Amino acid sequence: MIxxxxxxxxxxxxxxxxxxxxxxxxxxxxxxxQNHADLVFQATWMERLESLITDMHSQIQVCYKLCQYKSSLxxxxxxxxxxxxxxxxxxxxxxx
Numbered sequence: 001m002i003x004x005x006x007x008x009x010x011x012x013x014x015x016x017x018x019x020x021x022x023x024x025x026x027x028x029x030x031x032x033x034q035n036h037a038d039l040v041f042q043a044t045w046m047e048r049l050e051s052l053i054t055d056m057h058s059q060i061q062v063c064y065k066l067c068q069y070k071s072s073l074x075x076x077x078x079x080x081x082x083x084x085x086x087x088x089x090x091x092x093x094x095x096x
Contacts, residue, residue, distance in 0.1 A: 032039065
């Protein structure tokens, strides 16, 4: 009898959790449908920012390698300029 009561309690708890998960799933679907355009816009910007960061990293690596290669040169300034629409990396080197 105790085993049946424990089993019934566990099944009740599982049913409670499944109901909660179902409600959460329904709410997430509702929110995604209501905010679909905003979510797509944000995802698009994330892809663009990821691409910009990758390009900027590549340019910084080129600057760094240039400075290493030219051991007789002294790095005066490495500046990174970033805006929403574009980015630039400048590496200025001067002879010693």
